[in-house]
Amino acid sequence: MNKTKLSRKEKDKLRHREEILEAALILFSSKGFHTVSMQDIASDSEFGVGTLYNFFESKEQLFVELMKAGIEKIGQLLIPILDSNQEEEGKLSEFILAHVDIIESNIEFIKLYVSQYGMSTSANPMLKNISVLKTTVASKLESIIKAGMRKQIFRRVHPEIVALSLRVTVEAFSLESSEHFDKVKVKEGLLKIENFFLNALLKKETDTKII
Amino acid sequence: MNKTKLSRKEKDKLRHREEILEAALILFSSKGFHTVSMQDIASDSEFGVGTLYNFFESKEQLFVELMKAGIEKIGQLLIPILDSNQEEEGKLSEFILAHVDIIESNIEFIKLYVSQYGMSTSANPMLKNISVLKTTVASKLESIIKAGMRKQIFRRVHPEIVALSLRVTVEAFSLESSEHFDKVKVKEGLLKIENFFLNALLKKETDTKII
DNA sequence: TGATGTGGTGAATATGTATTCATAGAATGA
DNA sequence: TCATTCTATGAATACATATTCACCACATCA
Numbered sequence: 001m002n003k004t005k006l007s008r009k010e011k012d013k014l015r016h017r018e019e020i021l022e023a024a025l026i027l028f029s030s031k032g033f034h035t036v037s038m039q040d041i042a043s044d045s046e047f048g049v050g051t052l053y054n055f056f057e058s059k060e061q062l063f064v065e066l067m068k069a070g071i072e073k074i075g076q077l078l079i080p081i082l083d084s085n086q087e088e089e090g091k092l093s094e095f096i097l098a099h100v101d102i103i104e105s106n107i108e109f110i111k112l113y114v115s116q117y118g119m120s121t122s123a124n125p126m127l128k129n130i131s132v133l134k135t136t137v138a139s140k141l142e143s144i145i146k147a148g149m150r151k152q153i154f155r156r157v158h159p160e161i162v163a164l165s166l167r168v169t170v171e172a173f174s175l176e177s178s179e180h181f182d183k184v185k186v187k188e189g190l191l192k193i194e195n196f197f198l199n200a201l202l203k204k205e206t207d208t209k210i211i
Numbered sequence: 212m213n214k215t216k217l218s219r220k221e222k223d224k225l226r227h228r229e230e231i232l233e234a235a236l237i238l239f240s241s242k243g244f245h246t247v248s249m250q251d252i253a254s255d256s257e258f259g260v261g262t263l264y265n266f267f268e269s270k271e272q273l274f275v276e277l278m279k280a281g282i283e284k285i286g287q288l289l290i291p292i293l294d295s296n297q298e299e300e301g302k303l304s305e306f307i308l309a310h311v312d313i314i315e316s317n318i319e320f321i322k323l324y325v326s327q328y329g330m331s332t333s334a335n336p337m338l339k340n341i342s343v344l345k346t347t348v349a350s351k352l353e354s355i356i357k358a359g360m361r362k363q364i365f366r367r368v369h370p371e372i373v374a375l376s377l378r379v380t381v382e383a384f385s386l387e388s389s390e391h392f393d394k395v396k397v398k399e400g401l402l403k404i405e406n407f408f409l410n411a412l413l414k415k416e417t418d419t420k421i422i
Numbered sequence: 423t424g425a426t427g428t429g430g431t432g433a434a435t436a437t438g439t440a441t442t443c444a445t446a447g448a449a450t451g452a
Numbered sequence: 453t454c455a456t457t458c459t460a461t462g463a464a465t466a467c468a469t470a471t472t473c474a475c476c477a478c479a480t481c482a
Contacts, residue, residue, distance in 0.1 A: 013429075049470090
């Protein structure tokens with residue numbers, strides 16, 4: 001038994017936990033919370049139902065863990081970009097393009113994540129995490145746009161509207177893409193989104209290459 | 212018994228049907244399909260559970276009827292605008308502003324409608340109607356933008372991206388608004404959205420009044 | 423070797439709820 | 453008035469499924 005290293009047994013247990021989460025993710029993302037039973041998750045992960053309860057208090061808690069893990073990952077990718085200290089144009093650009101990797105490495109989760117965006121997140125405590133990231137991203141985007149306006153890089157716009165629009169456009173596109181992922185097309189689409197929003201924001205016109 | 216007029220009995224029955232649908236709408240829109248029981252709907256509409264089954268084959272069918280009715284109403288408001296023969300700028304403008312009335316007269320339904328937008332509509336047959344309207348609106352918006360570009364009223368943009376962005380922006384805004392409806396604020400917000408998109412599209416700059 | 427602990431198990435339990443159906447009562451009409 | 457029809461009803465049914473728990477298999481180690 002070591003402080004830094006885990007015993008084989010402990011590693012096994014952790015791996016089992018991951019296996020359960022993975023099976024649950026695939027099921028939830030394709031069929032939704034209510035239409036997936038603990039029995040389904042047990043079968044797919046090749047454990048007994050009882051075992052699931054050794055790892056998670058309840059079905060709901062299992063779902064919450066899933067959300068937390070996924071949101072965490074995405075937040076860790078997006079927030080640093082929005083907080084970096086490059087110029088505003090670059091931040092927005094990177095924010096948009098970052099979604100290529102986000103979608104690619106989290107297809108299953110994105111389905112779950114984005115598919116819940118529309119739901120009344122404020123009401124449902126199961127979606128608290130989503131709600132928080134959503135708000136954070138929105139407010140950071142808004143700040144960036146305001147900063148760009150102050151520096152006269154961006155035209156005069158309504159920052160809260162542009163922030164909303166940019167956020168939901170990328171979300172909608174990500175959802176659509178995660179259904180039939182094709183890296184080239186995703187990149188192409190996100191470049192178009194980048195192009196549209198930067199043209200709408202920047203004072204100088206940039207090239208619009210109609211692909 | 213009359214061919215054109217309905218007997219009192221028939222009118223009663225029709226009204227009862229409406230009462231059930233109304234109770235169901237409020238319940239579904241606030242708690243979601245799975246968390247509402249037929250018992251709940253029966254209690255709220257002041258009928259017995261058995262009665263519900265005199266009107267609707269199943270819970271699912273009841274939900275579908277609800278969707279159909281609401282989508283119908285919204286479609287009848289939006290499609291004519293998109294199909295009208297005013298110039299492109301006017302169509303987009305009207306499309307956006309039409310949402311003031313749509314939200315006002317369908318708050319409960321909008322919650323249901325927009326809240327399902329994110330869900331994998333292609334998979335779930337219960338949401339077929341939504342999916343169809345969504346696609347129709349998207350393609351009509353895209354055509355309008357293309358037409359505007361052809362006439363050189365609009366700048367060169369990626370029509371499918373702008374169409375997507377406009378649609379989901381209005382949707383997201385509508386959902387947000389339906390949670391705490393305030394007509395003045397809704398109108399203000401939609402005007403900002405109109406302003407942003409027209410500025411992004413039109414060759415000549417229009418005024419951006421920061422409110 | 424036997425004692426102890428750990429993770430795993432799935433049948434049994436408890437609960438919720440969609441749907442049915444035999445029945446009641448009101449309206450209609452002969 | 454009696455028979456017929458229509459709507460409404462809610463207890464009973466059937467089923468699904470979240471959760472529990474007594475028990476197993478195996479590893480660890482005294």
